Amino acid sequence: MGRNRATLADVARRAGLSKTAASMVLNGREGTRLSAEAHQRVFAAAEELGYRPNLAARSLRTRKTATIAFVSDIVATTRFAGDLIRGALDAARERDHVLLITETQGDATFEQYAIEAVLDRQVDGVIYAAMATRRLTVPAAILGGPVVLLNATSPDGLPSVLPDDEGAGRCVAAALLELGHRDAIALIGRNRLKEDDPEVSLAARARLHGIRQTLGEADVSLLAECFCAEWLPEHGYAAMRALLSKPKRPSAIICMNDRLAFGAYQALGEAGLTVPEDISVISFDDDPIAAWLRPSLATTALPHEQMGRRSVELLLDGGAAEPSLVAMPLRRRQSLAPPAG
Amino acid sequence: MGRNRATLADVARRAGLSKTAASMVLNGREGTRLSAEAHQRVFAAAEELGYRPNLAARSLRTRKTATIAFVSDIVATTRFAGDLIRGALDAARERDHVLLITETQGDATFEQYAIEAVLDRQVDGVIYAAMATRRLTVPAAILGGPVVLLNATSPDGLPSVLPDDEGAGRCVAAALLELGHRDAIALIGRNRLKEDDPEVSLAARARLHGIRQTLGEADVSLLAECFCAEWLPEHGYAAMRALLSKPKRPSAIICMNDRLAFGAYQALGEAGLTVPEDISVISFDDDPIAAWLRPSLATTALPHEQMGRRSVELLLDGGAAEPSLVAMPLRRRQSLAPPAG
DNA sequence: ATGCTCTGCTAAATCAGTTTAGCGACCACT
DNA sequence: AGTGGTCGCTAAACTGATTTAGCAGAGCAT
Incomplete structure (x- = not known):
């Protein structure tokens, strides 16, 4: 790699100046008293030789590697x-x-x-x-x-x-309230481990907190909360089935992430229910599948x-x-x- | 970063030897005549100082940066x-x-x-x-x-x-033949651009070639081939609907990638058909969704x-x-x- | 005593830059 | 004439490693 690259010394020689001069010109140093002509000569030489500084050498001196x-x-x-x-x-x-x-x-x-x-x-x-x-x-x-x-x-x-997971939680809850959902909002994806151990996750707790806060302000509480061992499609599927087996059917589902929502969609499809006419679904993450699902899934995007x-x-x-x-x-x-x- | 790191000179000084000696010992140079005791002293000094070589300096000399x-x-x-x-x-x-x-x-x-x-x-x-x-x-x-x-x-x-996309094509075709599929295998995802312009894709052509070759050897030809403008779920969905509207229903579908297959699943679901009882589906890529789909999707994995x-x-x-x-x-x-x- | 080899080690050059200290020429001023 | 300042530039030190060339001393033979 980089065999026969021109060095600063080559540039200086070609410009008929010292390394010092060449270095100063190329670094655009202020306060140097080098003539306009010297500047020109250095730039020309660097250009002609296709000079590029060796950053290993530079950083040895400057202790900066960029x-x-x-x-x-x-x-x-x-x-x-x-x-x-x-x-x-x-x-x-x-x-x-x-x-x-x-x-x-x-x-x-x-x-x-x-x-x-x-x-x-x-x-x-x-x-x-x-x-x-x-x-x-x-x-x-x-x-x-x-x-x-x-x-x-x-x-x-x-x-x-x-x-801002908490903000996302508030946002998700607000979106449902705004549409008129109140007493039949269910949550899929509670998880003790994720909620209680900050070394595992901060998102679960923050999302939950945001949701509760906004619902609370509207004096609404969740119809049901399903716990899931993991946030994978199969768990969302199982949770959705469990919800549908209960007497009161939810009007909207909040899933803690899109993979759970994907599983929930599968269960809803099997049950012959249509989204969003029968049940609204909203979620977190904006995984690529959210846009691919039919109907496409509303979600809050992780701004990675x-x-x-x-x-x-x-x-x-x-x-x-x-x-x-x-x-x-x-x-x-x-x-x-x-x-x- | 890396303020006050010990240098080779520090190690040498502490070991009571020259930089040369320290360098040779630490690099495990063969053929040097340094005594066992010198080795020990250098290792000990390096250990005590937590010495780590400065790779910028080293690579300046060796022209290797690892x-x-x-x-x-x-x-x-x-x-x-x-x-x-x-x-x-x-x-x-x-x-x-x-x-x-x-x-x-x-x-x-x-x-x-x-x-x-x-x-x-x-x-x-x-x-x-x-x-x-x-x-x-x-x-x-x-x-x-x-x-x-x-x-x-x-x-x-x-x-x-x-x-090895061609091998994957052969493999996919062979899997279907093995199960007994013959004259009702349809393909979703033909695409002229991808097939004809190697600067766009090499995969499309190779996969197609592999499929055709293996089917050909078994004297089988494809029931239908659907062209898709892109390899996205919506195109797979449209292609699957088109296929289902034809008189002869396919027994198996090969999709050129998993996202197309995902779309095909959606169309099959809507049509009330079940995978794999009514129609088998097989695909390429092994996108994470392949494992999440219900039923899970057979596919050939890109070995990234x-x-x-x-x-x-x-x-x-x-x-x-x-x-x-x-x-x-x-x-x-x-x-x-x-x-x- | 001299020359030779071998052992165990080091001084100094080198890599390609940046930076400090300062040199010589020229001018102005007293 | 001497002094001081500015201008335009450069020599040399420095960064932290590797590597080449070679030195001092010991042991041995002649």
């Missing part, structure tokens, strides 16, 4: 990770930085390795990302420099970026791209210690209608 | 990208390398920028990845060093990694993780010029059954 480490626990298992990374990549490019990406797979040994690997490469800062919104403790090794937590918080008071972007901005500009919340926009789709009758 | 660039056109829009990256990350870690990831978004300016950014950082090689299997021309700038094409080929005869891994191996070990094909395993699921009657 490189950010993106350390995450698990990227592959969730389809959202791509958006997180994309947002970070975009913001990084805008600021002339580049991303060194590593994955720990939740394994302490791998994490240790990943962190050493990026620190050895003198990265300017670390974005420590979690794929499920949760609380975690960051390894001490990275505390020597700037760190931003992405989709996570820590007890250390480090700057962090989180989706925005979050990725924000994390880079926070890292490079320095950010406040309190978590930076990113709004989860409501995607109004076909699965919403006023209650029947 | 860093690989992963340049892709678009990562975010496809859920598969994560697997490609994960495989590459795993293989890279096993070989003590790290990945610098950039994205061009199919934009020439961004691509130029991305390539300069990674070359400036002296990467040891470039993995040039495409998110849709296709043919492309790589920018001349990266030809100065090792390059591997991932999910793509180029006319330059560079080493490349591709999924394997491919990512292979690309790193090829890059570091040097690879043959002919494309390295990675098998697409068949996932047998509930959507397959012998033809009715």
Whole structure:
């Protein structure tokens, strides 16, 4: 790679000036007294030689690499990770930085390795990302420099970026109230583990809280709450069937995520009920399947791209210690209608 | 980041030896005549100081960075990208390398920028990845060093990694034949653009070829072939409805990808037909929804993780010029059954 | 005593930049 | 004539590693 690249010395020689002069001109240093002609000669020489600085050499002196480490626990298992990374990549490019990406797979040994690997490469800062919104403790090794937590918080008071799950909960509840749903709203996806252990999830509790708050303000309480061991389609399916076997049929269903909603759709289809005429469905995440479902599923989008972007901005500009919340926009789709009758 | 890290000079001083000695010991150089005691002292000093070499400094001298660039056109829009990256990350870690990831978004300016950014950082090689299997021309700038094409080929005869779509086509056809399907197999997802322009897709043509070949060997030809403008659920839905409106109902459907199959499921559901009793469905890709569908969808998996891994191996070990094909395993699921009657 | 080899180690160059300190020429002023 | 300041530029140090060339001392043979 990069054999026979021109060096600064080559440029200087060709311009008939010293390395010092060439360096100063190319870095646009203010206050140097180099002549306009010298500037021209350096620029011309650099242009002709296709000069590009060797960043390894530069960073040896300046201790800046224009490189950010993106350390995450698990990227592959969730389809959202791509958006997180994309947002970070975009913001990084805008600021002339580049991303060194590593994955720990939740394994302490791998994490240790990943962190050493990026620190050895003198990265300017670390974005420590979690794929499920949760609380975690960051390894001490990275505390020597700037760190931003992405989709996570820590007890250390480090700057962090989180989706506004509580706001999304309020938003979802408000959307149903607005349509006239009141006493027949059921919830699918309660989960003690997710709600009670912030190291597992912060989203479940926040969403639930937001929903309850807005319903409470309208003096409405939930018709039913189904617990699910996981937030997967099969659990949504089972929960929906359970709900339909009860005497009072719900007019609207809130699912804690789109995969549950997908399962709920399957159960509704089998029961011969149509969405949204018989039952409205609304959910969280905006998984790609939400738009593919028939009818398309209303949901609040996890703003992963925005979050990725924000994390880079926070890292490079320095950010406040309190978590930076990113709004989860409501995607109004076909699965919403006023209650029947 | 990395303030007050111990340097090699610190280690040497503490061990009471020269930098040269320390460097040689820590690099495990053979043939040096340093005493066992010197070795011990260096190791001890390094351990005590928590010494880690500064890779920027090292690579300035050695022109090796143990860093690989992963340049892709678009990562975010496809859920598969994560697997490609994960495989590459795993293989890279096993070989003590790290990945610098950039994205061009199919934009020439961004691509130029991305390539300069990674070359400036002296990467040891470039993995040039495409998110849709296709043919492309790589920018001349990266030809100065090792390059591997991932999910793509180029006319330059560079080493490349591709999924075995043709094999998958054969495999899909064979699975149906094996169950007894013969004269009522229909295909959803023909697409001229994808089939005829290798710069758009190599998969469509290869899959079709594989299917035709195996069916042909059994003297079977397709009952119908539906063209689709895109491979999205809505197109699969429309195609399935069209098929069902014809006099002869198919006994099995091959969809060119899982999203089409998802749409086909929706149409089958509406028509009151059940999978697999009335109609078998089989597909390509192994999108996560394939496993979530009811009944679960049989499909051939795109081996993205394997491919990512292979690309790193090829890059570091040097690879043959002919494309390295990675098998697409068949996932047998509930959507397959012998033809009715 | 001299020359030779071998052992165990180090000084210094090198990689490609940035940065500090300062040099010589020219001008103005007293 | 001497002094001081500005202008335009450069030599050399520095970053933290690797690597080349070679030095001092011991052991041995002649």
